[in-house]
Amino acid sequence: MLIYPQFNPVALQLGPLSVHWYGLTYLAAFGLFMLLGIQRLKHQPYASLQGPQAWSRRDVEDILFYGVLGVVLGGRLGYCFFYKPLHYLSHPLEIVQIWTGGMSFHGGLLGVIVALVWFARAHHRPWLQVTDFVAPCVPTGLAAGRVGNFINGELWGRFSPPDLPWGMVFPQSGSMLPRHPSQVYQMLLEGLLLFVLLWLYARKPRRLGEVSAAFLLGYGVLRFTAEYFREPDAFLGLLSMGMSMGQWLCVPMVLGGVLMWRWAQGQPLPGARAH
Template identity: 70%
Template sequence: MLIHPQIDPVALQLGPLAIHWYGLTYLAAFGLFFVLATRRLGHLPFKNLPQWQKQDIEDILFLGVLGVILGGRIGYCLFYKPAYYLANPLEIFAVWQGGMSFHGGMLGVIAAMVWFAWSRQRPFLQVMDFVAPCVPTGLAAGRVGNFINGELWGRVADPSLPWAMLFRGAGDVPRHPSQIYQFLMEGLLLFVLLWLYARKPRQQGQVASAFLFGYGVFRFVAEYFREPDAHLGLLSLGMSMGQWLCVPMIAGGALLWLWFGRRSA
């Protein structure tokens, strides 16, 4: 049985300025996106579309950062603690206290990409197909931050499990390191599959649909090993809030992938 390492969440202290590991993982996520998106300009169909330039990546990244931060925070407040934030609306702005939702961040990014597509007069689905394969590495970076902070730990595990881990604040019971599971599944594995899938010509909208479906499936599976939010617990059918939010992603991703394929045919 392993013990979670005591990692100081502050990576660097410069007088009153504290640089946290979690903030650095966000910077790593945005940097990885920029590198991968630059490579993506050389893939079909974008290398044959002269309107796609490196400046577009910078604009997409700026808008995406806004979407992630605003959408992630608002989504957390709405999906996980609506009653609390309704009673304490000023707490919505206390982002330093934690509380971000991937699903809210995804909706924020979609809204940002709608604005980008409209302002640049690009097909929205084309924009989403460009962005989708560059996202999973950022998700992987975020899970590294969760592990360093010792947060979002897993459910109780069998002590005989070689990688079962004790997390401070989670009691004296071994748990699944679910942050690592999510890092591997919805981060690295999803990136490899989606990057390879997007390298070949696809019907417009199918790459983005594959991301929705793939993330939804991997996150749904990972939630079986992740401890549910204490204030919510398990909901209907024994599923967590994270799993219920993944259900429309899985169904919508599969249906959209089929629809885009048949529509183009």
Template identity: 70%
Template sequence: MLMHPDIDPVALRLGPVAIHWYGLMYLVAFGLFMALALRRLRHEPYASLTQGEWGWQRRDVEDILFYGVLGVVIGGRLGYVLFYKPAYYFAHPAEIFAVWQGGMSFHGGLLGVLVAMAGFARMRQRPFLQVMDFIAPCVPPGLAAGRIGNFINGELWGRVADPSLPWAMVFRGAGSSARHPSQLYEFLLEGVLLFVLLWLYARRPRRLGEVSAAFLVGYGCLRFIAEFFREPDSFLGFLSLGLTMGQWLCIPMVLGGVALWVWAQRQPAPFVRAAAH
């Protein structure tokens, strides 16, 4: 049985300014996205020499990152407010903007990114799903960084585990019971594993929507599994059928991914650039 390391959530203090580890993890996430998206430009159809419908450039990546950051932050916060604590925030509306107090939702962030990417696609006159297929494989490493931030903060800990489990851990504020380090489980499942699978899958040309569908199904299934080891939010507990809020939010995500996959199979074969001679 291990003890969670008592890490100060503040990584650096510059006078009155405190820089938190979780904030640094957001910067890491955005940096990883930028680096991977630039590599993604080499994949078809984005690597096409044609500068018409399929022409993608570095400035597209920079704009996607800008709008994506807005979508993640605004959507993530509003998602937490509406999905997890609506009654509290309706009674204390000023605290909706107090993001430094914590409280972000992945599913809300996903909805925020969808809206942001819809705006980007319209401005660039690109198919929405082409944009989503582009960014999908670049997202999981950012999710992994966020879970490391959760672990450093000692938050979102796991359910009580058998003390004989070699990696069972006692978290400060969670009592004396050994628990699953569920943040690390999610780091490995939703971050590392999902990234490897999606990146390898997306390297070859795919039908429009296939990569996005794979992300929705993959994340939804892996998050659903990880939730079995994660302690549900104390103010919500277990919901219908003994599932957590995170699991219930994953169900429409998976169903939407399956529906998108079925739709994608009816689309034309993927574009492939002719080999240069």
């Protein structure tokens, strides 16, 4: 049985300015996206596009800018209205208090979708071409975020068997019984594993929408699975059918991924000749 090491959430103190580890994990996520986006330019069909439709490093930088806005705004609004709608409707000024904590991946995803629609229209590109470009570059950022959750000692797991070698006690949970380190599970599953699978899959030419569909399906299934080991939010508990809010939010992701996949099968492969 392991004991949570109680990390100091402040990485660096410069006078009145506190630099938190969680903020640094966001910076790491954005930096990883930039590095992977530059490598993604070498994949098809992006490497072979010419003229006005050609992709460049500037496109990656612009997508990052749009994406940061989508993650922050969507993640905050998603948390407020998916998890505590009555509270934030009664206290609307607290919505902008991001420093108090509270972000939602599913809200961030919706925010990024809106941001990528904006980018696609501004740059006159097919929206699914943009989402296919972005999808394999996202999971490493998710992994970085879960590292931040672990450092903060938040979003701990459900109780684990007493003999589980990596079961961990989180004293801040109010119990000295071992729990699943679900932040680590999520980092490994929806972060690193999803990245490897998507990156390898996206390196070969794929039909329009296939990579985006694979992301929705992959993340939805892996997050749904990880939620069985994660302690539900105390103010929500388990919802209908014994599922958590995170699991219910994954259901439309998986359904959307299936529908997008079926639609993509009717699209031509890049470089294929029409008959």
